[in-house]
Amino acid sequence: MMKDRRKAIALYSGGLDSTLSIKLIQNQGIDVIAVHFYTGFCITETKRRRGEKKPDGTHYMNPALKYAAKYGFKLEIVDISEDYFDIVTNPKYGYGSNINPCIDCRAFMYKKAKELMDQFDADFIISGEVLNQRPMSQHLKAMKIIEKEAGVEGLVLKPLSAKVLPPTIPEKKGWVDREKLEGIVGRSRKRQLQLAKQLGIDEYEQPAGGCCYLTDENFARKYLETIAVENRITREDLYLLTIGRHFRLPTGTKVVISRNEGEGNFIKGLKNKYWFFEPVGKGAVAIAKTIEERALTDEEIKMIADLVARYCKTDENGKINIRYSSPEKENIKGLVEGQRLQEETIESWRI
Numbered sequence: 254m255m256k257d258r259r260k261a262i263a264l265y266s267g268g269l270d271s272t273l274s275i276k277l278i279q280n281q282g283i284d285v286i287a288v289h290f291y292t293g294f295c296i297t298e299t300k301r302r303r304g305e306k307k308p309d310g311t312h313y314m315n316p317a318l319k320y321a322a323k324y325g326f327k328l329e330i331v332d333i334s335e336d337y338f339d340i341v342t343n344p345k346y347g348y349g350s351n352i353n354p355c356i357d358c359r360a361f362m363y364k365k366a367k368e369l370m371d372q373f374d375a376d377f378i379i380s381g382e383v384l385n386q387r388p389m390s391q392h393l394k395a396m397k398i399i400e401k402e403a404g405v406e407g408l409v410l411k412p413l414s415a416k417v418l419p420p421t422i423p424e425k426k427g428w429v430d431r432e433k434l435e436g437i438v439g440r441s442r443k444r445q446l447q448l449a450k451q452l453g454i455d456e457y458e459q460p461a462g463g464c465c466y467l468t469d470e471n472f473a474r475k476y477l478e479t480i481a482v483e484n485r486i487t488r489e490d491l492y493l494l495t496i497g498r499h500f501r502l503p504t505g506t507k508v509v510i511s512r513n514e515g516e517g518n519f520i521k522g523l524k525n526k527y528w529f530f531e532p533v534g535k536g537a538v539a540i541a542k543t544i545e546e547r548a549l550t551d552e553e554i555k556m557i558a559d560l561v562a563r564y565c566k567t568d569e570n571g572k573i574n575i576r577y578s579s580p581e582k583e584n585i586k587g588l589v590e591g592q593r594l595q596e597e598t599i600e601s602w603r604i
């Protein structure tokens with residue numbers, strides 16, 4: 254049966270490129286459902302979920318939610334974090350410059366988009382990707398691998414680069430007029446800015462790049478350190494890498510200390526699972542995790558209290574009492590005096 258209107262599923266980040274792509278396709282009379290995937294490693298969304306605030310005191314907003322509302326796009330937010338662990342720890346196509354498995358990640362998102370295509374009776378997928386804009390996943394060879402892996406060959410239209418890419422099914426079938434699409438290549442944003450003016454996009458998220466923890470070199474360093482020291486990484490370990498200051502004691506025990514109130518609240522929520530440290534007074538809170546399943550030694554408890562004291566309001570002698578408790582099942586509690594550690598020691602423990 255012939256459809257009156259065709260429908261597309263759009264991968265939507267809230268950034269300018271994906272916003273423009275949706276507009277270009279909507280302008281051709283196609284219904285678009287914008288889909289935003291939450292991987293568990295989206296920086297803004299992770300901070301928003303934890304209730305953290307920006308340095309100016311305002312709350313973080315999910316850019317996809319914000320701009321879909323502003324431009325009237327239908328939006329679905331899909332949480333893929335549950336299945337994403339294997340993509341990060343065991344990517345078939347390896348990592349980019351940090352621990353970003355972009356090819357596997359995009360293929361996974363397209364697979365999920367294909368499922369949504371079937372669910373919403375959509376005809377094709379659109380994406381704001383621009384040919385040769387990003388090194389790992391946006392050159393032609395990578396794009397082909399990604400589509401093949403996801404089983405969506407010919408179904409993904411990239412409106413911003415369509416004219417320089419092989420025609421896709423929606424173009425060949427005449428659902429979309431290829432001539433009205435763009436042929437942008439590379440990193441310059443000049444044409445996108447012109448298009449934004451033409452299409453009435455007067456506000457948008459600044460170019461992505463700082464939006465994924467997996468492309469962050471500090472995150473990658475902490476990830477590789479965990480694998481090197483502990484010989485494995487768990488799902489919980491991986492999510493812990495997104496918060497706090499990280500330290501490794503000479504005994505191998507890891508300590509994570511909050512940097513702000515939002516992180517403090519999040520860490521307090523983990524106190525049943527890990528050793529937990531909090532000052533009697535103002536300051537940061539911390540959790541600690543031994544490599545082997547064992548209790549902390551008294552010596553370690555004192556080391557951690559001294560470390561935590563560095564991030565607390567201590568007395569004039571650099572001292573503050575620190576409460577500690579074990580994970581719930583071990584039921585150990587106590588109070589220990591923390592004495593601010595020397596910076597040199599702190600730096601030698603910092604990951």
Ligand code: SF4
Nearest residue numbers: 353354355358465467
């Ligand atoms: S930057 Fe992050 S979210 Fe984007 S493709 Fe790479 S791994 Fe996936």
